[in-house]
Amino acid sequence: MNNVLTEQADAGYRLAEQKASQYFTSLRQQLIDNTYTTALTQDIHVWQKKHIHRFAWLSLLSPSKRKPDPRDVHRYIHWLNTTGKLDDYLDRSISYIYMRDLGQALDSPGTQTRIQNVVQNTKKYFVGSATGRKGQTDYISLAALYRWGQKEHIESAVIWVMNKLKNVASNIPKELDAEQAQRKLIKIILGVVLHVDDEMNEQTPPEERARRFDAAIRLGYSYGLTYPFVDDLLDSQALTVQEKEQYSLMIRDALLTGVVPDLGEWKGSNLEVIEYVHSELREAFEYIKNYQHPEKRRTFLEQSYVFFQSQEIDRNKKLANANYSNEELYIPIIIKSSSSRLIVRSVLSAPVDEGFDLRTFYYGIYNQLADDFADMFDDMEEGAVTPYTYYLKYRDLRPDLINPYELYWAVISHLIHDVYNSDAKTREVILDRAINGLKRCKERLGQQKYDEVMTIFASGQPEFNQLVQQMVRKADDVDFLDKLLRDQVVLQLKNDKQEKEEFKQTIRTVREQINVELQIVKPGGLHEMKETLIDAANYSLQGDGKRLRPILTWVMGVREYGLPESSIVPLLRSLEYMHTASLIFDDLPTQDNASTRRGRSTLHHVHNSATAELTGLFLIQKAIGEQSSLDRFDAATVLRLIQYSAEKAEDMCMGQAMDLNSKGKALTLEQLNMICFYKTGIAFEAALVMPAILAQVKEPEMATLKKFAYHAGIAFQIKDDLLDFEGNHLILGKPAGQDERNNNSTFVSILGDEGAKKEMWEHYCLATDALTEMPKPIPFLRHLLDYLVGRER
Incomplete structure (x- = not known):
């Protein structure tokens, strides 16, 4: 059976090869006849009228007219808008996407209408969307x-x-x-x-x-x-x-x-x-x-096989082999470059569109040759065979080899005149893209290396290349939004990766420091019962706690507000003492009746409920004592902090009382939000606000911190509810399904699994909005928010 299927699939691939071979033959003939340079020379002369601006040096005299670095997305988009260039920029960008990704012809009135609608919506998003810090918008988040x-x-x-x-x-x-x-x-x-x-x-x-x-x-x-x-x-x-x-x-x-x-x-x-x-x-x-519709599945599998087979043929080439023919080099990339986009429509079970299929087939190699040109040195280093790497290696030994750079321009000419019928808009967009690609290459390689590359690939057509290089030097307004966003995405992914590693390292380092500071020392001569309380307190403190609250306080106090690290150690201890005390009370039989906490038995199981209650009270008093020992700050500031702390402790007690009173009752979402904030959000607020009090931060920033804490705290609690509903108790460190057994109203019980996830992401967005209102970016808080909604325990 497999032999029959293989024969059928290989027959399909041979048909694709025949079609690609015919296309390649027509392109090679244009190279031989040199008709493409004549046509493109005329095209470029028409095109340059829009792109070569006389007296462009005058713009240097006006800072507002000076082009900013495109890598600064916010400033660049703002500059395009203020100079009146944004509409054209978006028009060529969206038009190019319609040609490349959607296989559309730009001379269609319907396509032009759709493009203009997308242009206006895109402009509205970039210019008219809600702005945050210093007028900036997080376009990609x-x-x-x-x-x-x-x-x-x-x-x-x-x-x-x-x-x-x-x-x-x-x-x-x-x-x-x-x-x-x-x-x-x-x-x-x-x-x-x-x-x-x-x-x-x-x-x-x-x-x-x-x-x-x-x-x-x-x-x-x-x-x-x-x-x-x-x-x-x-x-x-x-x-x-x-x-x-x-x-x-x-x-x-x-x-x-x-x-x-x-x-x-x-x-x-x-x-x-x-x-x-x-x-x-x-x-x-x-x-x-x-x-997919059943009748479309075979088409999808056949196209996917053709795509995979062309990749395999390309992948198995060796740069050491000096005997590949031009057909062996180019036909597989014609097949894979076109089929990769045809598969998208097959995946969607879209109806057959002969115009789309033909345009996509002819267009694919243009993109592939452009991408291979940009990547040729990386490909060379990796030993990958592409038309460019192979030509670089064997051009002096194989005079029969087709120059891929010249073929690239032949493809451009073929697309403009034979596929898109010499349409002016198409010519504009394709030449914009070609010149932009060379500009980016020149910027990436530097002038000397770029000239060396052009000497290798463009010397065969000196007059035509001289015209092209003049455009590369002088032509303007050829940038594209997708390139901008691609660079931004890659940069953001790299920055996020680095920031995430720094976030994790900060968590590990500060957590270890805090763990050392938390243990309560037993001086000699203590009464036996006080030793018991200290041992019980240390037992609870030694569990595998995340220490998020004191870590957050350390980051805000030391990194963001510049407070001396040694000066806020008492505050760090007080926060964890208060938090651990609240967990001890939560776990009691009279409250949540939990058997494990932080990966081991709860305190009332190790001792008894009375000892647990007294240990909780003991830790609260220790927390107050720590706060009162903040002797590096003026007394009025410390007093304000203690007063704030006492108010928040009262609110947390109220939240727990509300939670206990709600057992067995069907709560509304508003009631649950209130309980959640008083139980959980308050602690996040305190961790942010307390160091801000010590740093004497102004009230508007304090209000923003509270807004962030409110939404982050609720997102944290919703994630807790989701983990309790679907989590693994070995990862959680406590039994899953505890809320259901205790008949507690949770976000999951009120909203359902999917509804709770939506509510969590709503609060995530609102917390993110709050961060944009801060005077400066705080990457730690952004990654903390990601951690809160993405954690597994």
């Missing part, structure tokens, strides 16, 4: 993504994909470029969403929009997953040669049969990685297959 999900009523799909992306980031092997892998995955998801969005209009019912966007997100992730976990993984050194062969056979078998085979016995050392990848890909494969 989890909060922004969730807000869009709310607008389209697809919160569950957004939460699902955010969790999936987090898990992928955690499981990407170290041998892969994690940021680029995540970027590709995000790009594919956006591409599928764009396809679906373009097929709808204002008359599409909201329910249908929600259904189709929900599916697009899940399909985009499912298809996009193949880039990091098939293409990148097989290209990397993460797997051994034997593992790659076993993995490739498994993928091939799935595409031939339509069924993902079991993992079976894995012959290699990367079993843990492969188990995760296999599980995710199987789930993704099944989702795509089940979404």
Whole structure:
């Protein structure tokens, strides 16, 4: 059976080869006839009238007219808007996406109308959206993504994909470029969403929009997953040669049969990685297959096989082999570059569109040659065979080799005149993109290296190249939004990774310091009963506590407000003493009746309830004593802090009383929010506000800290409720399902599992909004918020 399926699939690939061979032959003929330079020279002369500005030096005299670094997204978008360039910038950017990702022809009035609608909506988002600190907006953030999900009523799909992306980031092997892998995955998801969005209009019912966007997100992730976990993984050194062969056979078998085979016995050392990848890909494969109409499944499998086979052929080339023909170099990339986009429509079970299929087929190699040009030195270093790396190595030995840079321009000419019928808008956008690519290359390589590259690749057409290089030097207004966002995403992912590591390191370091400081020393000559209380207190303090509150106080006090570390140690101790006392009381039989806390038996189980109650009181008094010993600050400030602390302790007691009184009662969401804030949010507020009091921070900032604490605290409690509902008691350090056994009203019992997740992310967004109101960014608080909603215990 498999032999028959293999023969059918290989026959499909041979048809794709024939089509690609015909296209390649026509391109090669244009190179031989040199017709492309004549046509493009005329195109560039027309194009340059819009892009070569006389007296551009006058703009240097006006700071407001001076172009900022595009890497500063906020300033750059603002500059484009104030100089009147934003509309054109967005128009060419969105037009390019419609050509590249959606396979549209720009001479269609309907397409132009849709492009202009997207342009105006995009402009509104960038210019008119709510601004935060110093007029800045977080264009790329989890909060922004969730807000869009709310607008389209697809919160569950957004939460699902955010969790999936987090898990992928955690499981990407170290041998892969994690940021680029995540970027590709995000790009594919956006591409599928764009396809679906373009097929709808204002008359599409909201329910249908929600259904189709929900599916697009899940399909985009499912298809996009193949880039990091098939293409990148097989290209990397993460797997051994034997593992790659076993993995490739498994993928091939799935595409031939339509069924993902079991993992079976894995012959290699990367079993843990492969188990995760296999599980995710199987789930993704099944989702795509089940979404599609039965008659479309075979098409999807056939196109996927063609795509995979072309990648395998390319992947198995060796740079040491000096005998590859031009056909062997170019035909597989024509196939894979076009089929990768055709698969998107196949994934969506979209109807056949001959115009789309043809445009996409011809367009693919343009993008692939541009990408390979940008990556040629990285590819050379890795020994990868691309038309550029192969030409670099063998150009002097193989005069028959086609120059890929010249072919790139031949493709551009073919697209403008033969595929898009010499449409002026198409010419504008494609030439914008080509010149932008060379400008970026020149900036990345530096003038000397760039000139060396051009000497190698562009010397065959000196007059044409001279014109192109003149455009590279002088032409302006060729930047693109997708490039800007791509750079921003990669930069943000790298920064986030570094900040997250710093966040974790801070947590570890400060937690260890605090743990050393917490133990209560027993001086000689103590009464036996006081020794018992101190032992009981130390037992509770020694548990595997997260110490979030004192760590938060340390970060705000020392890092943000510059308070001497030694001066606030008493405050750190007081916060943990108060928190631990509250846990002791919570666990009592008269309250939550918990048997374990912080991974071991609760205090009343080790001793008795009376001892536990007295230990809690003892720790509260120790906390007050610590606060009163803050002798490095003036008395009035310390008194204000103690008064604030006493008020918050009263509020926490009230919150616990409200919680106990609510047992067995059906609470409203408003009532639960109130109880949650007084029980949990208050402690976060105190951890933020107390160091602010010592630093004598002004009231507006204090109010912002309280707003953040309120929403972060509720998000924290909702996550606790979700973990109690679905968590693992071995990870939690306490029994799961305790709320249900105690008949407690929780966010899960009131809102359900999905509703609780939505409410948590709502508070996440509101806490994020509060952070934008702070005088300066505080990365620790942003990562703390991510931790609160993403933790497993």
